[in-house]
Amino acid sequence: MKKHNYSAGPCILPQEVIEKSAQAILDFKHSGLSLLEISHRSKDFVAVMDEARALVLELLGLQGKGYQALFLQGGASLEFLMVPYNLMKENGKAAYLDTGTWANNAIKEAQLFGETLVAASSKDENYNYIPKHYTVPQEANYFHCTSNNTIFGTQMKAFPELAIPMVCDMSSDIFSRQLDFSKFDLIYAGAQKNMGPAGTTLIVVKDEILGKTGRAIPSILDYQKHIKAESMYNTPAVFPVYACLLTLQWLKKIGGIPAIEKINQAKADLLYAEIDRNPLFKGTANIEDRSSMNACFLLQNEAHAETFDALWKAAGISGLAGHRSVGGYRASMYNALPLESVQVLVAVMKDLETKV
Numbered sequence: 161m162k163k164h165n166y167s168a169g170p171c172i173l174p175q176e177v178i179e180k181s182a183q184a185i186l187d188f189k190h191s192g193l194s195l196l197e198i199s200h201r202s203k204d205f206v207a208v209m210d211e212a213r214a215l216v217l218e219l220l221g222l223q224g225k226g227y228q229a230l231f232l233q234g235g236a237s238l239e240f241l242m243v244p245y246n247l248m249k250e251n252g253k254a255a256y257l258d259t260g261t262w263a264n265n266a267i268k269e270a271q272l273f274g275e276t277l278v279a280a281s282s283k284d285e286n287y288n289y290i291p292k293h294y295t296v297p298q299e300a301n302y303f304h305c306t307s308n309n310t311i312f313g314t315q316m317k318a319f320p321e322l323a324i325p326m327v328c329d330m331s332s333d334i335f336s337r338q339l340d341f342s343k344f345d346l347i348y349a350g351a352q353k354n355m356g357p358a359g360t361t362l363i364v365v366k367d368e369i370l371g372k373t374g375r376a377i378p379s380i381l382d383y384q385k386h387i388k389a390e391s392m393y394n395t396p397a398v399f400p401v402y403a404c405l406l407t408l409q410w411l412k413k414i415g416g417i418p419a420i421e422k423i424n425q426a427k428a429d430l431l432y433a434e435i436d437r438n439p440l441f442k443g444t445a446n447i448e449d450r451s452s453m454n455a456c457f458l459l460q461n462e463a464h465a466e467t468f469d470a471l472w473k474a475a476g477i478s479g480l481a482g483h484r485s486v487g488g489y490r491a492s493m494y495n496a497l498p499l500e501s502v503q504v505l506v507a508v509m510k511d512l513e514t515k516v
């Protein structure tokens with residue numbers, strides 16, 4: 161039986177992506193070779209990379225607007241470092257919004273390069289809200305924010321209007337909701353939530369913001385070198401990029417971001433309604449900042465944990481344990497999680513009322 165997979169990432173992928181990936185490992189495009197043993201320079205793989213890069217821009221509505229899509233390695237964590245390397249001028253400054261563990265990790269890397277201003281932080285309330293009404297210092301070379309805070313279950317619903325480049329870590333909500341993506345000058349996201357398996361990172365960057373720092377950048381960390389090499393500066397993560405292409409094709413087929421946004425909203429509405437209705441549970445994030453991807457909640461009474469855990473496990477649910485920084489439970493409802501899985505979880509939460 162397929163589990164209801166609530167894992168925070170790596171996480172559930174569309175079934176057809178798993179099946180087509182498995183087929184490609186056995187025999188890639190009837191070539192008599194496995195996807196795992198073909199050259200990244202082969203005609204078939206170059207076509208995969210080209211289509212994946214183009215489809216990213218198409219789905220985000222960024223085609224022909226001066227953006228490039230890259231599939232690199234090193235995870236979103238390497239982008240914490242590549243962003244300041246490529247965008248912070250010698251003796252420059254950067255501004256960051258501190259909304260959680262990952263934002264904080266990004267700040268720590270930027271501090272290695274120059275003055276890093278924290279425009280606002282929600283650390284005072286264990287990151288259970290998104291700061292509002294802050295000002296971004298306009299002397300900064302760029303502003304960095306995290307659209308969805310995977311660990312704390314908060315999500316930015318609005319983004320500032322800025323005259324300086326805006327950089328966003330969209331690791332855990334890319335392709336999940338409609339935004340004006342052209343407001344961002346650089347977006348990055350580890351693949352392992354809404355795109356594919358771990359092993360590649362998507363970067364979407366506007367050409368015009370690059371090459372302005374006066375820094376010498378090591379080649380492997382230089383976005384311009386990767387753009388020039390069409391995302392093949394070094395051997396790309398062949399299998400993860402192919403799986404990402406399959407997910408992007410799946411998303412396009414079902415109607416793109418507008419269609420998945422409706423499904424994601426329905427899932428989040430259903431679960432949060434139960435968290436708010438059921439007296440045995442409470443949500444941890446500020447209601448207006450709740451994430452549609454990661455819902456964090458606690459039991460009102462810890463003594464019910466054993467019964468609840470047994471119930472959801474018996475219902476075929478996996479990956480519901482909360483992150484240690486928040487405790488309790490975290491239901492990650494990425495694009496590929498069907499509404500039916502949320503219906504099962506809600507039924508289990510209701511069932512708990514009859515058992516305690």
Ligand SMILES: Cc1ncc(COP(=O)(O)O)c(C=O)c1O
Binds near residue numbers: 306309311330350351
């Ligand atoms: C919002 C966010 N940023 C960055 C990361 C780190 O990603 P990676 O493990 O790909 O370095 C994660 C991982 O979960 C994340 O959720």
